[in-house]
Amino acid sequence: MKIDPSNPADLSAQIAKAIKDAIIAGSLPVDERLPSEAELAEQFDVSRPTVREALKRLAAQSLIRTQRGATGGAFVNRLRFEDAYGQQITTSTLLLSMNDVSFTTACEARYALERACAPLSVQRRTADHLATMRAEAHRQAQPGLTDEAFCASDVAFHRALVDAAGNPVLSYQLAGAVEAMQPLMNMITFTARSRERIVALHTDIANAVERHDATATDSHLVALSTYTQELAQNVIDARKPRKA
Amino acid sequence: MKIDPSNPADLSAQIAKAIKDAIIAGSLPVDERLPSEAELAEQFDVSRPTVREALKRLAAQSLIRTQRGATGGAFVNRLRFEDAYGQQITTSTLLLSMNDVSFTTACEARYALERACAPLSVQRRTADHLATMRAEAHRQAQPGLTDEAFCASDVAFHRALVDAAGNPVLSYQLAGAVEAMQPLMNMITFTARSRERIVALHTDIANAVERHDATATDSHLVALSTYTQELAQNVIDARKPRKA
DNA sequence: AGACGTTTAATTGCCAGACAAACATTAAAT
DNA sequence: ATTTAATGTTTGTCTGGCAATTAAACGTCT
Numbered sequence: 001m002k003i004d005p006s007n008p009a010d011l012s013a014q015i016a017k018a019i020k021d022a023i024i025a026g027s028l029p030v031d032e033r034l035p036s037e038a039e040l041a042e043q044f045d046v047s048r049p050t051v052r053e054a055l056k057r058l059a060a061q062s063l064i065r066t067q068r069g070a071t072g073g074a075f076v077n078r079l080r081f082e083d084a085y086g087q088q089i090t091t092s093t094l095l096l097s098m099n100d101v102s103f104t105t106a107c108e109a110r111y112a113l114e115r116a117c118a119p120l121s122v123q124r125r126t127a128d129h130l131a132t133m134r135a136e137a138h139r140q141a142q143p144g145l146t147d148e149a150f151c152a153s154d155v156a157f158h159r160a161l162v163d164a165a166g167n168p169v170l171s172y173q174l175a176g177a178v179e180a181m182q183p184l185m186n187m188i189t190f191t192a193r194s195r196e197r198i199v200a201l202h203t204d205i206a207n208a209v210e211r212h213d214a215t216a217t218d219s220h221l222v223a224l225s226t227y228t229q230e231l232a233q234n235v236i237d238a239r240k241p242r243k244a
Numbered sequence: 245m246k247i248d249p250s251n252p253a254d255l256s257a258q259i260a261k262a263i264k265d266a267i268i269a270g271s272l273p274v275d276e277r278l279p280s281e282a283e284l285a286e287q288f289d290v291s292r293p294t295v296r297e298a299l300k301r302l303a304a305q306s307l308i309r310t311q312r313g314a315t316g317g318a319f320v321n322r323l324r325f326e327d328a329y330g331q332q333i334t335t336s337t338l339l340l341s342m343n344d345v346s347f348t349t350a351c352e353a354r355y356a357l358e359r360a361c362a363p364l365s366v367q368r369r370t371a372d373h374l375a376t377m378r379a380e381a382h383r384q385a386q387p388g389l390t391d392e393a394f395c396a397s398d399v400a401f402h403r404a405l406v407d408a409a410g411n412p413v414l415s416y417q418l419a420g421a422v423e424a425m426q427p428l429m430n431m432i433t434f435t436a437r438s439r440e441r442i443v444a445l446h447t448d449i450a451n452a453v454e455r456h457d458a459t460a461t462d463s464h465l466v467a468l469s470t471y472t473q474e475l476a477q478n479v480i481d482a483r484k485p486r487k488a
Numbered sequence: 489a490g491a492c493g494t495t496t497a498a499t500t501g502c503c504a505g506a507c508a509a510a511c512a513t514t515a516a517a518t
Numbered sequence: 519a520t521t522t523a524a525t526g527t528t529t530g531t532c533t534g535g536c537a538a539t540t541a542a543a544c545g546t547c548t
């Protein structure tokens with residue numbers, strides 16, 4: 001771990017990688033305290049600011065947390081699912097916005113993943129999850145709702161469906177797919193809004209989930225996916241003539 | 245973006261967040277050059293080391309890249325899927341190792357996601373993807389293979405299956421699920437190895453994919469999932485009596 | 489002896505200033 | 519015109535220091 005080939009620049013990146021590898025390998029267990037910045041500087045034979053830059057890199061990935069004071073220092077952080085959610089969402093959002101991924105591709109991935117989750121959700125859903133889904137569907141039917149609030153409720157509905165599977169790994173993976181789609185869906189609902197249809201489909205899904213009916217849930221999800229793709233196509237068709 | 249409430253500590257985190265939000269919001273487009281460290285220090289009214297810590301936080305997330313020299317500086321980085329793969333894999337690995345996720349839960353998530361991907365892969369697979377799958381299956385049948393090499397080939401097989409869907413968003417999501425499972429699978433294959441069975445199932449999958457047979461592919465994936473869970477159960481059962 | 493306030497030491501957070509290295513531009517020399 | 523040298527800009531790193539925070543050690547009083 002103390003290896004640090006003196007060849008190039010970017011010392012802080014090398015130090016960060018060394019510590020990161022040690023954490024991944026398990027030689028630095030959770031809640032273990034790292035040496036103080038001064039000690040690390042001595043070990044790696046660099047200055048303290050360089051060590052600090054390395055530690056900030058790790059902190060940005062939630063790999064460590066720091067604490068001031070006498071018994072303070074940098075501690076290996078237990079990476080929690082909630083922390084990873086946020087990273088996953090921002091990464092997914094940036095990936096979509098920076099790589100001109102088509103709406104079709106993003107939507108396809110999103111519903112493929114959600115359909116993978118649904119059979120488990122149907123089987124294990126609690127009354128709590130079902131209540132959340134119904135509450136969100138009900139909120140979406142209210143007339144005075146802004147577009148942003150509608151989309152947020154839409155996301156909450158689908159997250160409840162995903163969480164009903166009771167598998168935190170799945171919830172983590174789906175978080176990025178569902179939440180990152182929100183800005184893209186916003187662009188669409190502005191022009192081609194037909195909330196009744198979406199609310200109806202959401203209600204269908206909630207009903208099927210309540211009956212533990214996996215087949216019906218899946219077919220309603222497919223219908224929702226198809227409808228979303230249709231909306232996108234309409235928007236694209238409506239925009240092209242203006243440019244041509 | 246220049247807002248920086250002077251209340252608490254952690255200035256570098258605040259600055260990093262301000263820049264990050266600007267990138268997400270799109271006010272800093274890809275390849276845009278940020279002001280120099282000295283200018284940023286002046287704008288935020290902090291010292292240059294603090295600015296540098298903030299920039300290192302962003303660099304750790306691949307949000308910026310830096311370049312030395314006269315025309316150098318920090319540039320908004322186009323987040324590529326390949327870069328995100330690595331982050332996704334390490335995050336997933338750490339999540340699994342630090343949160344005592346049961347093998348059952350992880351395996352369930354992994355195969356649920358892969359089964360979601362498979363129908364698309366079956367439909368769109370190219371000869372190239374199929375060749376990769378067959379090559380890996382063939383390699384797995386060779387006798388002199390180490391456990392590590394077998395697992396690596398196993399991962400390569402499933403990644404080929406996932407990539408065959410031709411959806412980079414799905415490939416990105418699945419990367420974490422498939423690759424993070426490798427260490428867990430290693431623990432099992434050490435004791436209860438029956439590679440013939442796995443190779444046979446892989447061959448079945450490749451055959452079904454070649455025939456564009458989604459139903460058969462899915463059933464073989466289910467068989468593989470079931471068999472993996474059985475293996476894990478055997479290992480658990482074999483370990484408990486020793487302790488009790 | 490025990491409770492309570494004070495000091496002390498360790499540690500992170502932040503800063504000022506400086507030098508080195510890399511790099512592009514410009515000026516000068518051949 | 520081409521090559522070479524000078525120059526300026528920017529990041530990378532170092533030195534040294536001070537402030538803020540925190541827990542533990544210490545001492546004092548009841």
